Amino acid sequence: MKSIAKSVLQSVKHGGAAWLRNSSAYSGKQRFRRLVLGIETSCDDTGAAVVDEAGCVLGEALHCQKEVHLQTGGIIPVVAQQLHRENIDQVVQEALRASGVSMAELAAVATTVKPGLALSLGVGLQYSLSLVSRHHKPFIPIHHMEAHALTIRLTHHLEFPFLVLLISGGHCLLAVAQGVSDFLLLGQSMDIAPGDMLDKVARRLSLRKHPECHSMAGGKAIEHLAQTGNQELLTFPLPMQQYRNCDFSFSGLQNLVNNAIAQKEKEEGIQEGEILSCVKDVAAAVQHAVTVHIIQRTYRAMLFCIKNSILPSKNATLVVSGGVASNQYIRKGLQNLADANDFALLCPPPRLCTDNGVMIAWNGIERLRAGLGVLHSAAGIRYEPSPALPVILSGTS
Structure with a gap:
């Protein structure tokens, strides 16, 4: 397995990163601030x-x-599990070395336990529980x-409440963060997530064979080709109208x-697995349809929140x-939507939009400060592959 795991281990100290608030050197009285180690293997x-x-972000x-x-051609859970097992200790130790922090200085260890791939979650949880037991640390x-x-x-001074749209390879939901x-919860995908759909379309188009996309993930390949495609070549009825x-x-x-795609292959006289001459146009049309669907549902959420005074009428x-x-x-489509409705649009930096340990550690800090879910005994804790986001209400009209 290690022979094929030619992945990149990245370690960056961020004590002086300009985009993080309060990013002065970590010394003096700052050492009295509570520290959390975050571990992500979802x-x-x-x-x-x-x-x-x-x-x-210290490390x-x-x-x-x-x-x-x-x-x-896609994530195989048992392969992902094995790679997590091979690399988790190295990743955690590298983060600790980069931070200059010892386990004794940590206030807690925070780890993703839901949702995600069961086999992947299990690796992170097992490792974390061993760590907190060995060093007598609280678990979050x-x-x-x-x-x-x-x-x-973490990256902006933002108070509750705010509307949040989470869109990824495995999830798609709209919710108001109230604390x-x-x-x-206002809405969620009833079937697959947008990232999953784009990846599957990329596989159907055989974009791994395209000279411009052979090293790109599916969604990234769609985005790249769509830049020079004609989105008007194909039109698709929008879902859930x-x-x-x-x-x-x-x-x-x-x-x-x-x-x-099958119809275009027939028209061009090619077999499945060959590259369509109009592949860039197809990519542009697909990306546009996904974007419009996301924008339409987000717009409905905005209207619902304002109508019911869930968000402020100004400065939402x-x-x-x-x-x-x-x-x-x-993102540009959502920016236009936000501008048209007097909403501010905020996005984390791209590297924090994808899965990472920073967001888990920060969530641990948030929970530590709020006194929520901090366990001094992790006995009986289990991972949950597919739980819903905790809500107090769901549905709109």
């Missing part, structure tokens, strides 16, 4: 980071499995989507795209996070 990236309660490390999964179980939603409070672990809510659906759209904020938030076409 899917295919092994991440760890040490963050203090002022928002300083981080990330092991990315992308190259391995590109070779296999982290909801992966809560961490994505709250990452923006740490207090979310009002008849539903007066904020939910999403992408599986039906994917089926329509697959049928259109839309936060967009998750891996798909790095797509610049989608």
